[in-house]
Amino acid sequence: MKHEHLLKSYQLKATPQRIAIIELMFAAGHISIEELFHSIQNKFTSISLATLYKNIHTMMDVSLIREVKIAGQKTKYEIEKEAHAHVMCKCCGELKDIPFNPNTLLQTSMDISNYQAEEVSIVISGVCPECQKK
């Protein structure tokens, strides 16, 4: 089971609940707590939301997964991977990844996704000049 090893490589205990979370996250690409909760109940009838939240945070702390917040949508989570952009459909809410290449981003995004792009929101995070001094 490769997901078990994935967890262990981050020094996390491989509990069945955690393995299921990772599995579903890989399968869905981007998943909200609510979706995760409903899907996971097929396997673990008595899993609790608290467990999901706790695990989500544990996994974020070690950068195994990442939080994806988008205006007008519920918070979703995804497995960490190379830098990439998200294309979101304003109509159905679907979220897709596209390779991230800043030089050709917009053209590529429309070519690859066939979306009719209307808005772009970009967040670059790092350390600001003041904080670099510390």
Next chain:
Amino acid sequence: MKHEHLLKSYQLKATPQRIAIIELMFAAGHISIEELFHSIQNKFTSISLATLYKNIHTMMDVSLIREVKIAGQKTKYEIEKEAHAHVMCKCCGELKDIPFNPNTLLQTSMDISNYQAEEVSIVISGVCPECQKK
């Protein structure tokens, strides 16, 4: 008062509370409900959070303001303007705008902001191929 006209140009009644919201939003650039609430209480001791939320939504409905969600931060709001990118400091959380030019985005962002850029998250929204058919 230009903010009064701004509101009216969107067909919204120019109540003092709304004018204060716009003023503070211009002054702060990006502001959370919490910050807005505390600042606005200097003028309106008895303003309620419900009023803020209602107005925020009214203004979003007409695209006067926009919601800005960022992983690890509280939701913030900003006045709508040209497409732009945000640079966020991982250390202090400060959010700054930078002009948006996809072709030179990364280089420019580091030059302009002096941030040590570590992560990029981009959301492009539009209408997906399936939804375009409808």
Next chain:
DNA sequence: GTATTTGCAAATGATTTGCAGTGCT
């Protein structure tokens, strides 16, 4: 004057916490 907006209080929704019992390594 009329429709909209405000502020309050209560409701709902999302996330977090404490704790006793269980399970991974």
Next chain:
DNA sequence: AGCACTGCAAATCATTTGCAAATAC
């Protein structure tokens, strides 16, 4: 065996709603 994890219930925080009184136009 020992420490971390789970599930439950309760607590907290964020957002929304209903309603009567106040206000913009």
